[in-house]
Amino acid sequence: MEQLDTPFLIRLFRAVALQLEEHREQLCALDGEIGDGDHGTSMANGFAAVARLGQRPETRALAPAAFLRQAASVFLGDVGATVGPLYASALLQAAKLYDTRPDLPVEELALLLQALTDGIAARGKADPGDKTMLDAWLPALSAAQQARGEGALAADQARAAAIAAEEGAQATITMIASRGRAARLNERSLGKLDPGAVSASLILSCFAELLASPAPGPGEA
């Protein structure tokens, strides 16, 4: 059975880095409206650094838990902003999952999304509706769990998660920020997309894209 293993994570981070690079300016512009304008830069640079880590031959031999701890270390060492500690915490939580489940079949995608979401929630302490990245991660997680409960294939779980994340991100337009820098705007954050939720939905779209197509053969990763 196909696994959510290190080669998968390496492909995922590369896809995420490309997505974020493509949306770097859009994310900065969204952040400029309600925050400090750095979100696209922090996200694109952070995931680019993690993607580079994945290209090292010695990284490919690592177990997922060890690879994720190195990836978290990149966020703690190089990224900063709010993104650094939030995604570092997500990756560390995922590493803990792999400590107990070194082999995670793709059908257990929801467990990985749960760990990532838990890490973000524990660090940022935001609630649903606070207009943060959690407003994309939480609906994505529920959608994946529900699909899993209905016996859906990994590809369908991931697609459901990506759609829910996209809807969750769009819904931040109607929310009033109460966390992060945008919180100081109060009702003036209404009508604006949360850049962290938008970038989270881009990450989840990469899960869907990768799981929709079969894994490449050896040497193509």
Added chain:
Amino acid sequence: MQRLINDPDNVVEDGVKGYLKAHPELFAATANARVLKYPRAPIAGKVGVVTGGGSGHEPAFLGYVGENLVDAVAIGEIFSSPPARAFLDAFAAADSGQGVACLYGNYAGDNMNVKMAVKMAAKEGITVKTVVANDDVASAPRDQIEKRRGVAGEIFMWKAGAAAAAEGAGLDGVIAAAQKAIDNCRSIGLGLTSCTIPAVGKPNFTIEAGKMELGIGHHGEPGIEVVDLASADQAAEMMVRPVIEDVPFTAGDEVAVLVSGLGATPLVELHILYAKIHDLLGDAGLATHRAYVGNYFTSLDMMGATLTVMRLDDEIKRLIDHPCHSLGLTQGRQA
């Protein structure tokens, strides 16, 4: 965008190189490219003082590294909190074994990165305590004071905390001094134009011609209200009122006053503004013990200014008057 840069993505690194070359008596490099320290740090027997924050506010934050000031600084990308490891490495660069006071501003990213760094430092045997500046009255109402941003009042917080450390206070004493300083500070910003992050290349937000924004944040966070561009005297009135109406000021207090440009307002305009501020504070019964007017804490190329007023007691006055030497702030023994 007309800028003297090489690569918009390397503005921070390239700038740090210049600071190191121009001021070797004030800055030493460390193993972490995002951490600079005072060359004499860690100073034996003294509590280390660390700050950090996003770049683009120069001379803050690195410009307050110096004699009787900050021992080490964590340097973030433009308007972006430094990574947790940069704070950790700054703690290590400042710690002489007496512990470290990390004095920083209330922003989500800084809060999270500092918190993670403090935890990592504990594992390495470094004791770190923190004070979080929240002096910006425009950023949240008084009953939500814990949500307010830290702005130029951070300079008074660093000054008081670092002076206490230089006088020989222990970690708890340094923390108490810095906390007392920031608790007695209130600030407000006034923006006339937007600012441009070089890597983004266009203005972060918009202030229309003929308008200005009262209560604007250090990164262009929207303020309390957008009003018609007014004279310096009228601007001074708009800024002084919300500051002195917030606790803790009462008639008869002595105060220290800091008027900082946001990066693109000429010094003469800051002094025109200050002249009226001084008189308005006097009218309110607040006697100015010391005034600082200049570019102390900026926002890239934004036009505008911030006002910070700090109530003094004998202790804070002594700490503020303590001599110091740094790029951002240098003063001798007497006011």
